[in-house]
Amino acid sequence: MAYFWSLAALIPLNNYGHYIHWGVIDISLANFIVIVLMIIAFIAALFLPFPGRSRRKESR
Amino acid sequence: MSTAEIERQWTTRLRKRATGHLPPEKLLPDTQPAYVSSWIYVFGVTTLAALMLVILSGIILAIRGPQWWHSSSIGHFVNSTHLWSVEIFFFAMIVHLWGKFFMAAWRGGRSLTWVTGVVTFLASVGTAFTGYVSQTNFDSQWISTQAKDGINATGAGSIFNVLNLGQMLMWHIVLLPLAAVLLTTIHVLMVRVKGVVPPFEEQNGATK
Structure with missing residues (x-):
């Protein structure tokens, strides 16, 4: 349980949120991080080899 | 009952139409095309x-x-x-939406698959929103009081009152989940009927 609370303390949730202001764009840091992670997942999905793909190609 | 009468029954016609479009081996296929082996x-x-x-x-x-x-x-x-x-x-x-957009997944008569996906996304946004205002905590109070002005500006506030917890909870746990699950089911069935969209080079006959 103590381990759980020490883990939770890594991200303080009782403070004001952080926001990024860039011209007309105004976005919370949390939302910005999620969007960046989605872009990384999308690019990784395009380029990372899928397990067993070469074997399937050979059997075609 | 004669054979002709049986053939005219709505149950017979519906079963034949359903099994014609979606036979069991297509509904739960044993294998997928090689191009599906991608993240x-x-x-x-x-x-x-x-x-x-x-x-x-x-x-x-x-x-x-x-x-x-x-x-x-x-x-x-x-x-x-x-x-x-x-x-x-x-x-x-x-990420699924981005992938399908860039492979133009509406190709090959799959427009209804794409459209049901888009509508499912919209229904899901509504379900999530009504969930956020149904938490029964300070967060939900804050979100609903912020959202009411936007909703009221559209005119929808007269029938969709985000400050009405009972109404929002009903939308969140009955109406919108029903819509989202029904649309998802139609979307998946459309994928099974039309098959997973092939990459452009597969459609053009070229193979890597």
Whole structure:
């Protein structure tokens, strides 16, 4: 349980949120991080080899 | 009853139409085309898996109620499971959407598959929104009082009052989940009927 609370303390949730202001764009840091992670997942999905793909190609 | 009469029955016609469009081997196929072995094709089924977890955790929350999910450790856990499965649901659905957009997944008579996906996304946004305003905490009070001005500006506030907790909860646990699950079912059945969209080079006859 103590381990759980020490883990939770890594991200303080009782403070004001952080926001990024860039011209007309105004976005919370949390939302910005999620969007960046989605872009990384999308690019990784395009380029990372899928397990067993070469074997399937050979059997075609 | 004569054979001609049996053939005219709506049950006979419906069964023949359904099995004609979607025979069992097409509904639950044993194999998939080689091009499906790519990570970009994984995000659709990830969305489905997350949706199942959303519904399962939502059912448990509905059984036990707000007192339980606010005050007990297990309630907190199930409440968080509900939130984080929604986060995974939207994360996977957006990457799925990007993947399908850039491979023009509406090709080959798949326009209805694309459209049902788009409408499912919109229904899911509504379901998530009504969930945020149904939490029964300060967060939901803040979100609903902020959202009311936007909703009222559209004129929808006369029938869709975000400050009405009872109404929002009903939309969140009955109407919108029904719509989202029904649309998802149609979407998946359309994928099974038309098959997974091939890459451009496969459609043009070229192979790597």
